[in-house]
Amino acid sequence: MATARTANPTSVMGLNKPANGxxxxxPKPANLQSIPSAAAQQPAGPQKGSSIPQSSGGIKFGDDWKKCLQLPPKDTRMKTSDVTSTKGNEFEDYCLKRELLMGIFEMGWEKPSPVQEESIPIALSGRDILARAKNGTGKSGAYLIPLLERIDLKKDHIQAIVMVPTRELALQMSQISIQLSKHLGGVKVMATTGGTNLRDDIMRLDETVHVIIATPGRILDLVKKGVAKVDKTQMMVMDEADKLLSQDFVILIEEIISFLPKDRQILLYSATFPVSVQKFMAKHLKKPYEINLMEExxxxxxxxxxxxxxxxxxxxxxxxxxxxxxxxxxxxxxxxxxxxxxxxxxxxxxxxxxxxxxxxxxxxxxxxxxxxxxxxxxxxxxxxxxxxxxxxxxxxxxxxxxxxxxxxxxxxxxxxxxxxxxxxxxxxxxxxxxxxxxxxxxxxxxxxxxxxxxxxxxxxxxxxxxxxxxxxxx
The missing domain is CATH 3.40.50.300 (P-loop containing nucleotide triphosphate hydrolases)
Structure with missing residues (x-):
């Protein structure tokens, strides 16, 4: 049976239970969402004048690199249990590159959320994932962190695709990717969506692109034209998978997958798991690791x-x-x-x-x-x-x-x-x-x-x- 798709509830704290029922x-607040500019398609390199070392390699004992980070103001707002109920892990526990850790901390992400704790080590291992988690609980970091960690800068082909249902989400995810990877020294991120100039995307793909964040129709068009070569792409992420596998998109998604190598890794993230998601999982995922952080x-x-x-x-x-x-x-x-x-x-x-x-x-x-x-x-x-x-x-x-x-x-x-x-x-x-x-x-x-x-x-x-x-x- 079909499941109604849902938006993220707005948390209102401090409600007391009255005896009279x-x-x-x-009044429901407006959903304010910042939309990055088109410049999000260009990779952001290290900032000029930054005192942060750009050398590669892991964290070394005694290093004081954290003192050089340009951290945002600390978020002191009250957080709900779906973000705070963690196992106590740190981002450093996952053996991530120092440069990626710099980007994570400069995003203001202090510790992994529950969905990040569950997803990051499994995604790093190369296993398929089917994750159910509420919007606003760190899903983007749950897949972008392992995705960026696995990018090999020595290879100049498309190594990962992130599929999203809307242009706004594509631009938002590309901006987050760019910010996370700004100290990695050369990760090329591109956003491509319907309703924009196709010629600009074709010209951009003449250069090196490691990560594409796209809506289904546009990336399929580029793949069919032979411009976006995905035969060596090792990872595909589907954010808001319930929407991507609805009748509007599922045929496009199936066709995109047919161009990927057989040993690719697929990560599905969704707030709900309708029948369409279950059918897709049975057909395309290999023994997926299932994460369920959505109580009934x-x-x-x-x-x-x-x-x-x-x-x-x-x-x-x-x-x-x-x-x-x-x-x-x-x-x-x-x-x-x-x-x-x-x-x-x-x-x-x-x-x-x-x-x-x-x-x-x-x-x-x-x-x-x-x-x-x-x-x-x-x-x-x-x-x-x-x-x-x-x-x-x-x-x-x-x-x-x-x-x-x-x-x-x-x-x-x-x-x-x-x-x-x-x-x-x-x-x-x-x-x-x-x-x-x-x-x-x-x-x-x-x-x-x-x-x-x-x-x-x-x-x-x-x-x-x-x-x-x-x-x-x-």
């Missing part, structure tokens, strides 16, 4: 974030299987910047009454709850129901999805499904003689969005099950 998020809750929150951005939600009810999950999810949704209430059986009755009253009056768009909220609750504005945790019985499933599509309106029911849910999913489909379809790339609004009209007060609206469009995401 009413959490309201702050975090991955589902990513899916939820994407759904919120894509759906036209009047109001939504989101079901969890336990009171602990309800409160945790409500906090996560609030951290994403969305208003959210929660309700469960362990709350005092007066608080539950207040939450229900305020939600029904439209003071909040999203409500997270347990099955306490599945029967006899009629809220006209609710047009989306999400089973964050998939139910275990057909009866519970029917009552849950019946919360949308009330009073003759259309409704949408979405299920976030893990591999552990597959047996319950199959059983419920068989019992209800229904087919819960994978989430499509775009959902027709006519399936669940309808303009409000006057409601007959004598019409109880039925259970609403007949008006559901049922979808599942794995």
């Amino acid at each position: 009413q959490l309201k998020g702050q 809750l975090t991955q589902k929150v990513h899916c939820l974030n994407t759904l919120f951005s894509r759906l036209q939600i009047n109001q939504s009810i989101i079901f969890c299987n336990s009171t602990q999950r309800v409160e945790l999810l409500a906090k996560k949704i609030t951290q994403l910047g969305y208003s959210c209430f929660y309700i469960h059986a362990k709350m005092m009755q007066e608080y539950r009454n207040r939450v229900f009253h305020d939600f029904r009056n439209g003071l909040c768009r999203n409500l997270v709850c347990t099955d306490l909220f599945t029967r006899g609750i009629d809220i006209q504005a609710v047009n989306v129901v999400i089973n964050f945790d998939f139910p275990k019985s057909a009866e519970t499933y029917l009552h849950r999805i019946g919360r949308s599509g009330r009073f003759g309106h259309l409704g949408l029911a979405i299920n976030l499904i893990t591999s552990e849910d597959r047996f319950n999913l199959k059983g419920i489909e068989e019992q209800l003689v229904t087919d819960i379809k994978p989430i499509p790339s775009s959902i027709d609004k006519s399936l669940y969005v309808a303009e409000f009209h006057s409601v007959d007060p004598d019409d109880d609206g039925g259970d609403g099950e007949a008006k559901q469009k049922e979808l599942g995401a794995a």
